Amino acid sequence: MATEPAVKSIQLSHRTITLIGRYQEMEIDLLDRQTLLFLFRQMLRLRRMEEALMQEYHPADEMRCPMHFCIGQEAVPAALSLLVEPEDYLFSHHRSHGYYFAKGSPLRELFAEVYGKETGANGGKAGSQDISHHASRFYSGAILSGAVSIAVGAAFGLQIRKSRNISIAGFGEGATDEGAFWEAANYAGLRRLPILFVCENNRYATYSDQLKRQPNDNICERVVTFGVRTRRIFGNDVVKAYLTLREEMARVRGGEGPGLVEAYTYRWNSHVGPEDDNVNNYRPASEIQFWKENCPIRLLQEKLEAAGYLDSQTLGRMEREIAAEIAANFQFAKESPFPSAGDWRAMNWDDSSPLADRLLGAQSRSEFDQSQPEARLEPY
Ligand SMILES: Cc1ncc(C[n+]2csc(CCOP(=O)(O)OP(=O)(O)O)c2C)c(N)n1
């Protein structure tokens, strides 16, 4: 009987990944019990939060924005949540909840935001895919790869200020369909910027297979040519995700220049909203089945139980605590008032920029001649 290939023996790619069957390579011995339980709890919190938001979305229809859920993709955010520092910057794409969660930004403000309430992270005016939380240095954006470019700018700023903090850009493989992504990778490599690119490669951009958009699905092989270190991992192995991200973040923080981690993973839910979109027939049932069998939470849970680190009592307590937290977040969001309509300008616009004013004020103006003729090329 043919034995199933292990991830170690194949070139990781969506083309080959389903050949491994059930993933067998998680090495919990590499981490202590406390870290493992924390990773497990974080994944469970994120899963339950997303499930609750999906369940509540209809028929109540009280949430005010489209939402891109991340069920099945909990490992990378959980790992990041243990590693990112408060003064680091974290930028995310439209599928923002996992990254918002990873940055430790207040979850009740995410709930209030999606309900369009004044107490939301952005006063209820940004919604899920553009949510930011300035105080915790978290920013997301719906323009594909837009936040990646801004993350590179933030990294440049950190480098100029000789900060030990880093910038992290979380995005999907679809961001690499955009030219802006390659400009960002190029500049990061050129200036050796303190940035970590985290690509959750879930194979699809809306309903479109990466292998119909790009000649291959190994983004790291192309990014490395820009002078960015790259690693690729089975993205549902939270231990591997944690260790890889820890190492790469330490290298970026230590001044070794930019890195990219490509994590192969999968979203169980539809591209957007709680409705099932498999009616479009864009993903084979066997592929969905493979990824559900390799649920990142279940993979770790089985190992924890076998090691005697997790029993049903502890799990039950965890579930109750998480349910209470989610209920409190819903209550906060629902009881909060809507914003007043009058303050749009105040939220989006600021006439003053003390830092820019100071920097410009310090510039020498000796070469600036207000009376000089405007130079124009003929025939314009
Ligand atoms: C510049 C731009 N073009 C197109 C879109 C429409 N759009 C929204 S999400 C998406 C697919 C994103 O796929 P990916 O980056 O892989 O992230 P995933 O949704 O799989 O997490 C597209 C094309 C957009 N938001 N921005």
Ligand SMILES: [Mg+2]
């Ligand atoms: Mg994708």
